[in-house]
Amino acid sequence: MNLSHRHVPDFEPHAQPDAIVSAPNCRITVLTPRVLRLEYDPTESFEDRPSQLVWYRDQPVPDFEVTRTGASLVVETDAMELEYDHTADGFSPETLSIELADGTEWTYGADNDGNLGGSLRTLDEVDGAAPLEDGLVSRDGWAVIDDTDRLVFGEDGWVHPREAADGYEDLYFFGDGQDYQTRLTDFRAITGEVPMIPRWALGNWWSRYWEYSQDELRDVVEGFFDHDIPLSVAVIDMDWHVVDNAFHDGWTGWTWNDECFPDPSGFIDWLHDNDVKTTLNLHPAEGVHPHEAQYEAFAQFMGIDPASEEPIEFDASDPQFLRGYFEHLIDPMEDEEGVDFWWIDWQQWDESPEIDGLDPLWALNHLHSLDRTRDGKRPFIFSRWPGLGGHRYPIGFSGDAYISWESLQFQPHLTATSANVGYGWWSHDIGGHMGGEGDPRDFAELYARWTQFGALSPINRIHTTKHRFVDKRPWAFDGTISETLEDALTLRHELLPYLYTMAWRDHEASVPLVRPMYYHHPEAEAAYETVHQYYFGSELLAAPHLSERDDETNLARRSVWLPEGEWFDFTSGESYEGGRFHARYGDLEDLPVYAKAGAIVPMDPDASQDGENPDRLRVVAFPGADNSFTLYEDDGTTMAHREGAFATTTLTQTFEGDSLTVEIEPAEGDRSLIPEERAYELQIRGVTEPMAVTADAPVDFETTYRREDATLLIEFDAMPVTDGLTVTLETDATSLVSRQDHTRERVETLLWSFKTHVAIKEAILDDFEPDSIEWLAEYTGPLTTAQMRALVETITGAGADLIDHDGEDQLVVWNPDDEPVSYRFTTWDWRDEPFLFDAGSAESGTVPDWTAFDVSDAAVEGCLELTFGDTVTMTVESDAPDKPTN
Numbered sequence: 084m085n086l087s088h089r090h091v092p093d094f095e096p097h098a099q100p101d102a103i104v105s106a107p108n109c110r111i112t113v114l115t116p117r118v119l120r121l122e123y124d125p126t127e128s129f130e131d132r133p134s135q136l137v138w139y140r141d142q143p144v145p146d147f148e149v150t151r152t153g154a155s156l157v158v159e160t161d162a163m164e165l166e167y168d169h170t171a172d173g174f175s176p177e178t179l180s181i182e183l184a185d186g187t188e189w190t191y192g193a194d195n196d197g198n199l200g201g202s203l204r205t206l207d208e209v210d211g212a213a214p215l216e217d218g219l220v221s222r223d224g225w226a227v228i229d230d231t232d233r234l235v236f237g238e239d240g241w242v243h244p245r246e247a248a249d250g251y252e253d254l255y256f257f258g259d260g261q262d263y264q265t266r267l268t269d270f271r272a273i274t275g276e277v278p279m280i281p282r283w284a285l286g287n288w289w290s291r292y293w294e295y296s297q298d299e300l301r302d303v304v305e306g307f308f309d310h311d312i313p314l315s316v317a318v319i320d321m322d323w324h325v326v327d328n329a330f331h332d333g334w335t336g337w338t339w340n341d342e343c344f345p346d347p348s349g350f351i352d353w354l355h356d357n358d359v360k361t362t363l364n365l366h367p368a369e370g371v372h373p374h375e376a377q378y379e380a381f382a383q384f385m386g387i388d389p390a391s392e393e394p395i396e397f398d399a400s401d402p403q404f405l406r407g408y409f410e411h412l413i414d415p416m417e418d419e420e421g422v423d424f425w426w427i428d429w430q431q432w433d434e435s436p437e438i439d440g441l442d443p444l445w446a447l448n449h450l451h452s453l454d455r456t457r458d459g460k461r462p463f464i465f466s467r468w469p470g471l472g473g474h475r476y477p478i479g480f481s482g483d484a485y486i487s488w489e490s491l492q493f494q495p496h497l498t499a500t501s502a503n504v505g506y507g508w509w510s511h512d513i514g515g516h517m518g519g520e521g522d523p524r525d526f527a528e529l530y531a532r533w534t535q536f537g538a539l540s541p542i543n544r545i546h547t548t549k550h551r552f553v554d555k556r557p558w559a560f561d562g563t564i565s566e567t568l569e570d571a572l573t574l575r576h577e578l579l580p581y582l583y584t585m586a587w588r589d590h591e592a593s594v595p596l597v598r599p600m601y602y603h604h605p606e607a608e609a610a611y612e613t614v615h616q617y618y619f620g621s622e623l624l625a626a627p628h629l630s631e632r633d634d635e636t637n638l639a640r641r642s643v644w645l646p647e648g649e650w651f652d653f654t655s656g657e658s659y660e661g662g663r664f665h666a667r668y669g670d671l672e673d674l675p676v677y678a679k680a681g682a683i684v685p686m687d688p689d690a691s692q693d694g695e696n697p698d699r700l701r702v703v704a705f706p707g708a709d710n711s712f713t714l715y716e717d718d719g720t721t722m723a724h725r726e727g728a729f730a731t732t733t734l735t736q737t738f739e740g741d742s743l744t745v746e747i748e749p750a751e752g753d754r755s756l757i758p759e760e761r762a763y764e765l766q767i768r769g770v771t772e773p774m775a776v777t778a779d780a781p782v783d784f785e786t787t788y789r790r791e792d793a794t795l796l797i798e799f800d801a802m803p804v805t806d807g808l809t810v811t812l813e814t815d816a817t818s819l820v821s822r823q824d825h826t827r828e829r830v831e832t833l834l835w836s837f838k839t840h841v842a843i844k845e846a847i848l849d850d851f852e853p854d855s856i857e858w859l860a861e862y863t864g865p866l867t868t869a870q871m872r873a874l875v876e877t878i879t880g881a882g883a884d885l886i887d888h889d890g891e892d893q894l895v896v897w898n899p900d901d902e903p904v905s906y907r908f909t910t911w912d913w914r915d916e917p918f919l920f921d922a923g924s925a926e927s928g929t930v931p932d933w934t935a936f937d938v939s940d941a942a943v944e945g946c947l948e949l950t951f952g953d954t955v956t957m958t959v960e961s962d963a964p965d966k967p968t969n
Contacts, residue, residue: 211489218503286315486515507595680707
């Protein structure tokens, strides 16, 4: 029996004949100017079927030239030149090489030392960082995918071994230099697009591994409503099904536990009536046993006598089992009980005994994703990353993270770096899954910071395991923590118009929501050092706090690198000069998000529970540059967008220094999908109070200027979306941009938080001088090291930080304003006997604009001492990661 037709994609595996260059035992396919398929087969029985990874070789034929001289073959595009000396021995470093347009040369078999990493299968049982697999992005300028051993799709729609000759090779060479985004675009061109995810998936999720009854889970969901906290998804973990049985350990199950869920379809209907979706957790490995309600019909389908009580074994290699799996287990629960999607929690083997190379996780992701399209829904699942090609199966479950700061600190890096394999839709266990120790107040701070990161991550899913003493309901904490959690969760829903537009951009243009800094700044060395901050969509840069507050300052601290140009704090409107690092100190409410000059961010001011396209739109815009943003909207759930069922609204701004014009153009496309009328709230942030505000609009408007965040608020009554509006701000000053020096305000904010005598705080503020720190010298006694460091970094703009590169630490130091700062960097080896401070090496000098010192050696400790003028000294140290603790 073959698979259902819906489980077989529309492949386009045959390359255009004009794109193929043949040589003895070799075939070169020019897929794009930057991508070559390299095949060697001694029998010349080359493979044209789609592989598990590559589905679309039928690409437009690029311009290229072929030169043949004796046994030599040269294939040249405008991006690279391949040379191959064909021999009976096939590819080797002596016979095959490619030179890129910038002079970079690759030879067959070369190590990709500059690889910047990719993703990983799971964070299960990992506390902190974990090794990442190689990705497609490399500072070497090239990447090679070896597709030789991947299975290929047969006529039955399922995968089979290739049965290729000995020595057969199937490689894909990518040569994009440092154009990382183009490499991602080329990769997705031949492997498939990222599906458009449902709009509701971008809201807040609640998840807990707990033996909930439907009444208990209903109480939790109502708690969100009662506290005006938006919620989009309620996850039902594995205890939804019968666990206690005589056949296996209970992880696998298909039959509702009627003691906990006596009316599952009624409960799901109630969730849907309240605009909340749901998913069920699946562990399919044990197959289907006689105690399951579905056993009899499924057994008969498989040719098993139900009276025999023979289990139906899970078999990812058998198309009949796979077809029955959906027809008897999965689809009826969607159709009859309303299950919205599935959490495929596969934790077992990664090889099928029946087919060498078949990973059951990949099979489940592939088929579950396609199965959803049977009734017009989008291919959407929740599962672990199955390797390259996993971008076709959003979204990802990163695994059971430990409750620790180290785990939180790794997740931004993992999320951003996964863009290097095109995998942009991670869902992490926000707050951590398991473990946790120490003061409950410490956990509360960790949870709040994790939730802030969740609000600025692809999918925001609160989760925990069966810890009786861990309660993550946002309203279960004291005032400050609860307020921080509620603010982050509300912000998440306010950002839905922006996030959904970014989902469309990922679907259409292969640009993930979260991207590493080096995607946009490949020539800036600092972009490769700052692995814990990232671009968040087209307009924003996120650098969430990832460390606990210091006991003496009562503030969290992190370093942030802002690229060249002007940037604005998204909340306060404060202007920052780019091309530099700075140290950011913040209390629990502080969430470091930066908007580029000219940024335009559409938001939903009502943070609506229903997730519908809003009838009131907030547009937050920042001055300093021209820009355009196209808001995307559709029905949020179906595949109708493929047929043009979507609407767009273009937002533009033109900056002239002393004037700024913001325009909202009439909506275009299928306007039946959006409200007929829409009220607009413009927030022009980071501007001085304008002298004049004029508007060309069909409705009345009101203006208010807020000095606390340098924001001009302009509110328009509801107007037809077929009409546009134009607003112009003018000033008689040199520029509309508010570029005030906030140093004194920052110092005062620091002092409010410091744990020290109020008289000292008063004296410091009285003595404050913005252009000098000599006056601080007299406070080196009463102030702690952390407090002095905060003041020095805030006043001078110079500073240092130990940046964790997941085991490869870097001490980074910066001095962008050429302050009189000197440094001494000393290293020593803890294995030296007897231990001497000067047993290692030392260097000193004037602190430059910025530099980094490598302290990644497992036996090296480092100390960076900064001296400001002749008065104040600041020290940053690193510990050797492998040094014994006693």
